[in-house]
Amino acid sequence: MNDTETNTVAWVRVALEHYEGPLIRYAARIMGDPEQARDVVQDTFLRLCKVKRRQVEDHLAPWLFKVCRNRALDLRRKERHMRPLTATQAEAYPSSQPSPSDVAASQEAQGRVCQILARLPKNQQEVVHLKFQDGMSYKEISSITGLSVSNVGFLLHTAIKTIRQHLQAEDTSAQEA
């Protein structure tokens, strides 16, 4: 095994270790299914093995998230197309939200902010997660989602405002009670 080979394997491994978790989390929010999310993430990394390192290494994180997102949306579209009968079910659990069992499992861990967040429109949820969970900049979020930078800023601003208002309302009602 020569230098380059060692390097790439090491590189992919490090990338894997650092991003598999955040990517699975991200894909699971889109797909609503942790298992399918893992499929998507595996595909994402297989893609990574195929591209030239040089092309992606200075923007590895947004690249991975973007590929992951596209793949997840693709798959979700196909699934819906193939199984029209389950469409109602799928609608019953908006796909950007975790599955019921996931919700049950993480309910305790979730604070009130997350609960409010879950009630926001999906596009707001997504940018909030990318920003606060995955540490992406406006520009990176824009490149991942295809939204314009100012749109990202607007969505984040609105989301934060809404969350803030809900928190204040809850506090007030708690005090009154």
Next chain:
Amino acid sequence: MKHDDPRLTAYVLGELDAEERANVEALIERDAAVREAVESIRATADLLEKELGAQPAPALESQRRQAILDAALGANRRRLTPRVAFAGMAAAAVCLVVAAASLYGLSRTRGGPQLAAIRAPEGPRRSEKRAPSVGDVPRVPEEVRGQLRSLGYLGDTSARSIDGIEEAAGIEEEEVARPPVKSEAENLRGLAMRTRPEPRAEADLVEDVQEPFNAVAAEYGPTLSASPGEAQVPTERLEETAGGGRLKARSVDQAYLLSVGEGEKEEAKELISGFVSPAVADEVPLLGDVSAFGYFFRDVPAGDDRESETIEARRSVSEVYAAIRENPFTRAMDNPVSTFAIDVDTASYANVRRFLSQRTLPPRDAVRIEELVNYFQYDYSAPEGGDPFAVHVELAACPWREQHRLARFGLKARDIPAEDRSAGNLVFLIDVSGSMKDANKLPLLKKAMAALVRQLTAQDRVTIVTYANDSRLALSPTPGDDKAMLLGALDALCAGGSTNGAAGIELAYDIAVQNFIEGGANRVILATDGDFNVGVTARPDLVRLIEDEAKRGVFLTVLGFGTGNLKDATLEALANKGNGHYAYIDTFNEARKVLVGQLTGTLVTVAKDVKVQVEFNPVQVAAYRLLGYENRALTAQDFNDDTRDAGEIGAGHTVTALYEIVPVGVETPPPGVDELKYQRRPPAPPTELTGSEELMTLKLRYKAPDADTSTRREYPVVDSGKGLDAASTDFRFAAAVAGFGLLLRDSPHKGQATYEAVIDLAQGARGEDPDGYRAEFTHLVRTAQALAGR
């Protein structure tokens, strides 16, 4: 500007350019409503970051990761072009840089729990706080780098690479401008993390990047001056043990450990003073075990093609393996007797497999040849009559040195059908500290225990003690047929908190003694990812407890889980003290093999203190060498000393030992044997010596599980001169496994062994292989071959 302007959010999140930022700041000065809005946005943003950051990041299953890494290797095979131009140092540098680039990304994303040593538990994530460019990084003083290097945080290679990075930065400015900073900072950050008593506020973290060295010094100081009793947080660093005045600095993640022997105080202080002020270092009482220290001096192999090892070495910083000094060839004339205790541990094989499945060659000292060989089932026939085991000897040509002979001793213990076995009193002592959360640890253990529970009957008792911050009785002694209760208790186990194993083991042994089943299998089964032993090794009284209870019939089984924190040497030593077994568990199959498949073997000992002594006949044998069993060597006198502890053999177990033998008349002196200066030996010793044609005699001593005196057996062996081809399937397979071990260890005694030859031999000796273990072996050898590039 109104107070509902998206720019206010952008301002808080650091997304504005200098000019706009100035505008907003001016506005904040002037307008109270704006100020209030900004505060409120900031508070909400902090909350979001805190809650969202706390959500767990799941990991991929190992098969998926393997598929990806295979693809990475494959992709590379296909195109090896321009980057090869980056030869030598620069290439090394680039590799590290790239790794660091990903690290940089990670630190912004709050890494998932599966990250190992390179990862810092938390990092600066706010994107407005970019790491500074190369220019404004303070250089870490050379003497500190030296300290870090000697502590293993910067191996030689990595140290050079860090220097190299700066060169590379010059060559490829654009590509590496950001990451190299991180690389060095990350190292130091990692250190800072390891020495920090509690997670701190975000803002401080960001500063660390800019002043890594100061951060280390500043942080370590308060830590050391903190009272040890306050260290009960998940990232505890300090702990006072019962001995009083002892200090350990450790972390759940990294097990960074300073625990130093009395005689090494000065040396240790010198090292510590690299991180703290001399005044603080002086206050540190240093006592305890120095062996753990040795690891940090481990050399990272030098050479430009070892970048991944550098990364790997740092990743595995807390995996401690006792150095193995391979048995040399011994002249039969000088020392005709070889004595050792049997060992049925197989942990090393699973551990080697883990390394290889991660596309890394295992560290040499993680490779124990006897454990590799004993991992496999050999079809030795069972003993007849009342004997606890049968002995099988086979001799044939040595595959890696044709003129030599390879002798294989196989012991097969009596089988006890599951329904006939005696009752089990099983006390599980389970580490549920935060580090056990990973899918390959507690969840795996729970699955395997559920499978075990299905095999239990009404006569068995199961107790579960857990330990994290404190120990807890998770399941009081419960009959084995109360499946609902047992499975329910298993289901309720979850990981969280820091590790304090000491109290747990006392409780576990208390219960085991209270529920002692006369004539039954009384066992404490410790399942941990390794943090445990830090508490135990520093407390000799606990080791004594384990030893004492073993004498009274409560044995210890140790199951090692996970990666990155595994104290291989200590876990095995503990199991040995407790007359027990040590198994490393990396997959569900392995867990099932150990807990269920070997249930009768692991739980029912048919003979204890089994010692082997081989006497070689100098008329036939010029020199011999025992493969493996280095940590099981005994003196010739120990053989007849019944107070001397040795290995146990469980029902149905097989134990295999291999000797490489240099027959008299073979010219090439084996390595390691110098010609004597003052004696000249005749080419062949006079046959009058004994006149015997026997090659050697195998002597065995063992005790019944409840006996104090041993039984002795003797088995003379004559060499029929068989070639390798004529040897049995099992012989050839065991030889192949041993050859693999020699290669992985890069042993001086590997002779003409090659991966290719090992594969050939193993493939021709697959036999029935009902579980596919032998097929898997061939696959592993191929992986190792690819990694070794041979």
